[in-house]
Amino acid sequence: MMAEDHEHIQQYLKNQSPSAARALVEKYQNAVFTVCMRVLKERNIAEEAAQDSFLKAFRKLGALQVPGKIGGWLMKIAYTTAIDLKRKKNLLEHSGQLEDVDLPDNNNPETLAISRDKQAIVASVLNSMGATDATVLSLFYIDDLPVKEIANITGLSISNVKVKLMRGRKTIKERLKSFVNQDF
Amino acid sequence: MVHLAEEQIWSYITGEAKAEEVVHVESHIGKCKECEGLYKECLKAHQELQQLEHEVPSMRFSTNVVEALQDLAVLTLKPLKFPTFRYLLLASSLLVVGCSFYLFFEVDASGSQVLTDFVTRKNLQAIIINLLLVLLGVLGLLGLDRLLRKRFRERLN
Numbered sequence: 001m002m003a004e005d006h007e008h009i010q011q012y013l014k015n016q017s018p019s020a021a022r023a024l025v026e027k028y029q030n031a032v033f034t035v036c037m038r039v040l041k042e043r044n045i046a047e048e049a050a051q052d053s054f055l056k057a058f059r060k061l062g063a064l065q066v067p068g069k070i071g072g073w074l075m076k077i078a079y080t081t082a083i084d085l086k087r088k089k090n091l092l093e094h095s096g097q098l099e100d101v102d103l104p105d106n107n108n109p110e111t112l113a114i115s116r117d118k119q120a121i122v123a124s125v126l127n128s129m130g131a132t133d134a135t136v137l138s139l140f141y142i143d144d145l146p147v148k149e150i151a152n153i154t155g156l157s158i159s160n161v162k163v164k165l166m167r168g169r170k171t172i173k174e175r176l177k178s179f180v181n182q183d184f
Numbered sequence: 185m186v187h188l189a190e191e192q193i194w195s196y197i198t199g200e201a202k203a204e205e206v207v208h209v210e211s212h213i214g215k216c217k218e219c220e221g222l223y224k225e226c227l228k229a230h231q232e233l234q235q236l237e238h239e240v241p242s243m244r245f246s247t248n249v250v251e252a253l254q255d256l257a258v259l260t261l262k263p264l265k266f267p268t269f270r271y272l273l274l275a276s277s278l279l280v281v282g283c284s285f286y287l288f289f290e291v292d293a294s295g296s297q298v299l300t301d302f303v304t305r306k307n308l309q310a311i312i313i314n315l316l317l318v319l320l321g322v323l324g325l326l327g328l329d330r331l332l333r334k335r336f337r338e339r340l341n
Contacts, residue, residue, distance in 0.1 A: 016257050018250050025246040030238035037239040047241050054249045055256060122232045141233040169194060173229035 005070050013062055025054055028071060031143055032078040035153075038134040039082035041127055049085045053078040072145070076153045079135060086131065118176060125175050129168065136161055137168040188212055188219045190226065197223075197230050275323045282316035285309065 005027075011020035032053055036046035057077050064073055126134045132154060139150045147165070151158045188209060195201040196209040213220045286309065 016253075018254060021253050022246055022250050025249045029241055029245055029249075033241040033245070034239040043241075046239075047245065050241060050245070051249050051252060055252055058253055059256070118232050119235060122236060126236075137233065138236070142236050142238055166191065166194065169226070169229055169233070170190065172233060173225050176228050176232060177225055 005068065009061060009064065009070065012058065021058060024070070028074050029054075031071065032074055034138055034142060035075050035078040035135055036082040038126065038138050039079065039131040040086055045085065045089065046082070049082040050078060052085070053081045056081060071143075072149050072153060075139070075143070079153055080155075083131065121175055122172055125172055129171070132156070133164050133168050136164045137172075140165055185216060187216065188222070190222060193219070193223050193226050194230075197226055271323070271327065275320065275327075278316055278319055278323070282313060282320070285312045285316070 005024070008020040008023050011017045012024070029050065033046060033050045036049040036053070037043070040046045040049055053074065057074055060077075064070060126137065129137070135154060136150055136156075139145045139153060140147070145153070147158055147161050150156075151161045154161065156164070192201070192205065192209055196206060201209065209223075213223050
């Protein structure tokens with residue numbers, strides 16, 4: 001996998017090969033787009049940020065020292081690009097705290113019956129979280145990245161990443177409480 | 185009985201807990217209903233988080249990126265090497281030559297003197313002036329190209 005990435009990078013650097021660029025984009029587009037979605041929350045804007053991230057990355061591809069680490073490097077670029085775009089577009093209304101957005105009322109059996117999809121609840125909670133918290137959770141659970149790498153991508157300290165992970169887990173746990181007794 | 189801290193339970197679930205801590209958590213959960221309940225809640229959240237998947241961009245995303253990259257490659261091509269001083273000198277020389285031709289032919293252009301069977305003084309004047317205008321136009325476009333590429337690179341940096 002890493003050798004494949006290295007080969008595509010060399011091909012792109014040598015003659016700006018569109019097929020090499022496409023291969024790299026297709027491999028990492030979901031991870032990059034997910035980071036942008038966690039920060040920006042809106043698909044159109046996240047897609048714009050993801051595209052900008054790839055363009056920036058390809059311009060700086062020659063400066064990538066460890067080709068095997070292109071995934072983390074791309075996600076770092078995506079995270080900073082998304083944060084910059086968020087600042088520019090003044091989308092700060094979501095940042096900071098968890099908001100009570102259209103989440104099912106766990107005490108109401110009717111609502112509970114309507115929206116039983118736990119994954120939808122988790123996705124909804126992620127969407128209502130602050131940009132950094134949601135990104136940290138996403139990088140840890142979806143991309144299986146170690147805390148150190150997440151700290152590198154987000155620019156946070158390792159202990160801060162751990163705190164955010166814990167906070168995110170607790171939030172998800174609270175939201176899923178009602179399902180526990182049914183499942184166990 | 186001292187209950188387990190939630191952090192301990194999470195460390196146990198994620199596999200970060202040390203061996204002795206694992207033993208402690210397991211034995212405690214076995215005899216404490218309250219901590220067992222908390223453990224189940226944490227485990228449920230952990231399992232759901234593990235099932236999360238990447239968001240997927242639109243179908244055309246990779247094509248859009250590759251097309252944008254190709255546009256960028258064209259825009260970042262280096263402009264033709266053409267020193268500004270020489271460029272201005274050539275453009276002004278062409279202008280002077282053009283004006284001279286125009287004036288030269290204007291002095292005695294009344295008679296449409298025949299130079300050959302097909303080329304009159306008037307025709308010759310028009311051809312030369314048009315050629316010079318085209319050359320000046322080309323130089324003008326090259327200059328504009330240089331300027332825009334410079335601006336674009338400045339914006340990229």
